[in-house]
Amino acid sequence: MAGVSFKDVRKTYDNKIEVIHGVDMTIADGEFIVIVGPSGCGKSTLLRMVAGLERITGGEISIGERVVNELEPKDRDIAMVFQNYALYPHMTVYENMAYGLKIAKVPKAEIDQRVRDAAKTLELGQLLERRPRQLSGGQRQRVAMGRAIVRKPAVFLFDEPLSNLDAKLRVQMRLEIKRLQRELGVTSIYVTHDQVEAMTLADRLIVMNAGIADQIGTPMDVYDRPASVFVAGFIGSPAMNFLAGRVAEGGRAIELAGQGGARATLALARATTAAAGAAVAVGLRPEHLAPADGGPLELTVELAEPLGADSLLHGRFGESRETVTVRLPGHVRANPGETRRFTVDPGHVHLFDSQTGKRLADA
Amino acid sequence: MEKRVAFNERWLPYLLVSPQILITLVFFFWPSGQAIWQSVLLEDAFGGNSRFVFLDNFTHLLSDKDYYASARLTLVFSALVASVGLGVSLLLAVMADRIIRGATAYKAFLVWPYAVAPAVAGVLWGFLFNPSVGIVAWSLAAIGIEFNYVINGNQALALVVIAAVWNQVSYNFLFFLAGLQAIPKSLIEAAAIDGAGPGRRFWDIVFPLLSPTGFFLLVVNIIYAFFGTFGVVDSLTKGGPAKATEILVFKVYNDGFRGQDLGGSAAQSVILMIVVIALTVVQFRFIERRVHY
Numbered sequence: 330m331a332g333v334s335f336k337d338v339r340k341t342y343d344n345k346i347e348v349i350h351g352v353d354m355t356i357a358d359g360e361f362i363v364i365v366g367p368s369g370c371g372k373s374t375l376l377r378m379v380a381g382l383e384r385i386t387g388g389e390i391s392i393g394e395r396v397v398n399e400l401e402p403k404d405r406d407i408a409m410v411f412q413n414y415a416l417y418p419h420m421t422v423y424e425n426m427a428y429g430l431k432i433a434k435v436p437k438a439e440i441d442q443r444v445r446d447a448a449k450t451l452e453l454g455q456l457l458e459r460r461p462r463q464l465s466g467g468q469r470q471r472v473a474m475g476r477a478i479v480r481k482p483a484v485f486l487f488d489e490p491l492s493n494l495d496a497k498l499r500v501q502m503r504l505e506i507k508r509l510q511r512e513l514g515v516t517s518i519y520v521t522h523d524q525v526e527a528m529t530l531a532d533r534l535i536v537m538n539a540g541i542a543d544q545i546g547t548p549m550d551v552y553d554r555p556a557s558v559f560v561a562g563f564i565g566s567p568a569m570n571f572l573a574g575r576v577a578e579g580g581r582a583i584e585l586a587g588q589g590g591a592r593a594t595l596a597l598a599r600a601t602t603a604a605a606g607a608a609v610a611v612g613l614r615p616e617h618l619a620p621a622d623g624g625p626l627e628l629t630v631e632l633a634e635p636l637g638a639d640s641l642l643h644g645r646f647g648e649s650r651e652t653v654t655v656r657l658p659g660h661v662r663a664n665p666g667e668t669r670r671f672t673v674d675p676g677h678v679h680l681f682d683s684q685t686g687k688r689l690a691d692a
Numbered sequence: 693m694e695k696r697v698a699f700n701e702r703w704l705p706y707l708l709v710s711p712q713i714l715i716t717l718v719f720f721f722w723p724s725g726q727a728i729w730q731s732v733l734l735e736d737a738f739g740g741n742s743r744f745v746f747l748d749n750f751t752h753l754l755s756d757k758d759y760y761a762s763a764r765l766t767l768v769f770s771a772l773v774a775s776v777g778l779g780v781s782l783l784l785a786v787m788a789d790r791i792i793r794g795a796t797a798y799k800a801f802l803v804w805p806y807a808v809a810p811a812v813a814g815v816l817w818g819f820l821f822n823p824s825v826g827i828v829a830w831s832l833a834a835i836g837i838e839f840n841y842v843i844n845g846n847q848a849l850a851l852v853v854i855a856a857v858w859n860q861v862s863y864n865f866l867f868f869l870a871g872l873q874a875i876p877k878s879l880i881e882a883a884a885i886d887g888a889g890p891g892r893r894f895w896d897i898v899f900p901l902l903s904p905t906g907f908f909l910l911v912v913n914i915i916y917a918f919f920g921t922f923g924v925v926d927s928l929t930k931g932g933p934a935k936a937t938e939i940l941v942f943k944v945y946n947d948g949f950r951g952q953d954l955g956g957s958a959a960q961s962v963i964l965m966i967v968v969i970a971l972t973v974v975q976f977r978f979i980e981r982r983v984h985y
C-alpha cells in the first residue's frame with residue numbers, strides 16, 4: 330500500500346516537443362484518482378510514466394517513499410490494465426493471471442490460491458481454461474482486472490479500460506471496478522475521457538488540458554467551482570454556456586453584453602475581485618437556468634430536443650452571438666422563434682477572466 | 693458470402709485460365725510424366741534402344757551407397773540452411789523491429805539479396821572466397837586460416853550454405869518482421885510490468901506468437917534447400933570436391949546429364965517429387981489450420 334506523488338513532472342518525447350508541462354500532486358494511500366481530459370492532452374503519457382513504460386524527462390515521481398524515476402516497471406509494485414486488455418493470446422485465463430506470480434517465483438500452491446480467489450471475486454471460475462479469444466469483451470476485461478489484482482500491487486493503473494465495451498457493460502464494469510477498489514483499498518490512477526466515468530469513480534479528479542493539470546479536486550469541487558473556462562466546459566453535460574459580460578455595481582453584479590435595449594444584469598452571490606467594468610466570461614450551466622416570468626434572460630428558442638426525462642432548449646439570449654442550451658425537467662414543447670424568460674440563482678453564476686480563462690476569485 | 697462473377701459467354705472463363713493450364717501442362721506435367729516413364733526404362737549406354745525394366749532403377753538406387761551419402765548430405769545441408777537461415781533472419785528482424793527511424797532504408801537493404809538469382813549469388817560468393825583472388829579468402833589467410841573450398845570438402849559445404857542462406861535470408865526476414873510488428877506493443881509492456889526481463893519476454897511472449905510464422909518459414913526453407921539451391925551449387929562447386937556438396941537435386945543432374953544414366957536419374961527425380969509433394973501437403977495442411985489468436 331502506498332501513495333503516489335508527482336513533483337514538477339515533465340515529459341518530452343524524442344521529437345523534442347514537451348507534452349507534459351509540469352504536474353504536481355500528491356495522491357494519498359487508497360485514493361481513487363481519475364485523470365480526465367480530451368484526446369491528446371497527455372493522460373496516457375502521465376500514466377505510463379508512473380508505470381515505467383515512458384521515461385520521466387523532468388521532475389520526480391514517487392510511489393510510497395521511493396523515487397521511481399529510474400526503476401524498471403517490474404520494480405515499481407504496480408499493475409496496469411490496458412485499453413486493449415493486452416492478454417497473452419497463447420495462454421489460458423489461468424496462465425494469464427498466474428504469469429506475473431510465476432516470474433516472481435511465488436510457490437505453486439499460493440499462485441493457485443490467489444488465482445482462484447481472484448477468479449471467484451470476478452466470477453471467472455468457469456473460464457480459467459479458456460483462451461482470451463474464446464471470451465467476450467466484458468470477460469476479457471475481467472481477466473485483465475484479475476491479472477492486476479492477483480499481484481497485490483501498491484498501485485493500480487488503468488488506461489481507458491472500459492472504452493472498448495458497449496454502453497450497458499460499461500456501466501456495469503464501472504460499478505464493479507469501484508466496488509473492487511473499495512474492497513481492496515489499493516491506490517488507483519484511472520485514465521478516461523468519459524466524464525461520467527470520471528465523476529462517478531473518482532475520489533479526486535485531475536482535469537488535464539494540453540499537458541497541464543488545469544484542476545485537481547473532488548468531482549463536486551470541479552463541478553461547483555471549475556478553475557478555468559476549459560474545466561467548466563469539459564465537465565458537465567450538456568456543456569456550460571458562456572456569455573460575454575462586464576463587471577457592474579462595484580463587483581456585485583454582471584451586465585451581459587449584446588442584450589439590446591433591455592439591459593440584462595445578473596446579481597452575484599458574493600462580490601468579485603475583478604475591477605468594475607472589466608470584461609469577463611460568464612458561465613451558466615444549462616441545468617441551473619430556471620424559467621421565471623420577468624427573469625433577466627430572454628431566450629429565443631431555435632431548437633427543442635426532448636430527452637425523455639429532460640428537455641433541452643437551444644437558442645440565444647437577446648441579441649448575443651453565443652448559442653446557449655437550457656435544460657428543463659420533463660417534457661417541454663417550444664417552437665422555433667418562441668421566447669421564454671429565465672433566471673439563475675446567484676450562487677450558480679461562474680466568472681472567468683476573459684483573457685486568461687481562469688476563474689475569478691470572490692472578494 | 694461468396695462472390696461469383698457471371699460470364700455471359702460460357703467459353704470465356706476457360707479461355708482466360710487456359711494459358712496458365714497450358715504452361716503447367718507443358719512445363720510441369722509433361723516433364724513429370726516423362727521422368728516417371730524414364731524411371732522404369734533402361735537406356736542403352738550408346739543411345740538408341742531403351743528397355744522396360746520395371747522398378748529395377750529404384751531397387752538399384754536404394755542399394756547404392758552413393759545415393760544414401762547424398763541423401764544424408766542433403767539432410768545435413770537443409771538442416772544447416774534452414775536453421776542458420778531462420779536464426780540469422782530472426783535476429784535481423786528483431787533488431788529491425790526496434791528501429792523506428794530509418795527502418796524503411798534498413799528493410800530495403802535487407803531485401804536486396806532476394807532479388808539476386810541463386811546462380812549469381814553463387815558466383816558472387818565464389819568470387820569473394822576464391823582461393824587465389826578472393827578478398828575474404830585472402831583476409832582469412834592473413835590471419836592464418838587457410839580457406840580453399842576447391843579442395844576442402846567441409847569448407848565447400850560451408851560456403852554453399854552461406855551463399856544459399858544469404859540468398860534466402862531476406863525472404864525470411866520480411867515474414868519475421870511482419871510477424872513481429874503484428875504483436876501489439878502492449879503485450880510486451882504487460883509482460884514487462886509482470887516482471888519479465890527482455891529475454892524472458894522474448895521466449896514467453898514473442899517467440900510463441902511468432903511460431904506460426906516460424907513453422908511456415910521452416911517448410912519453405914526446407915523446400916528451398918532441397919530444390920532451390922541448385923543454382924548456388926552449380927555455380928560454386930558443381931557438387932565437388934569429391935561429392936562433398938552433391939546434394940540430391942544436384943545428383944539428379946550429375947547422374948543424368950553427365951553420367952548419362954537417364955533411368956537412374958529419373959528414378960531419383962521421382963523420389964524427390966514425392967518429397968516435395970509431401971512437404972507441400974504439410975504446408976497446405978498447416979495454412980488451413982493456421983492458428984488464429
Ligand SMILES: Nc1ncnc2c1ncn2[C@@H]1O[C@H](COP(=O)(O)OP(=O)(O)OP(=O)(O)O)[C@@H](O)[C@H]1O
Nearest residue numbers: 342343344348367368369370371372373374375522
Ligand atoms: N511516442 C510518442 N512520440 C511522440 N509524441 C507522442 C508519443 N506518444 C504520444 N505523443 C504525443 O503526446 C501527446 C499526449 O499523448 P497521450 O497519448 O498521452 O494522449 P492521451 O491524453 O492519452 O490521448 P487519448 O485520449 O487519445 O488516448 C499527444 O500530442 C501525442 O501526439
Ligand SMILES: [Mg+2]
Nearest residue numbers: 372373374488
Ligand atoms: Mg490515451
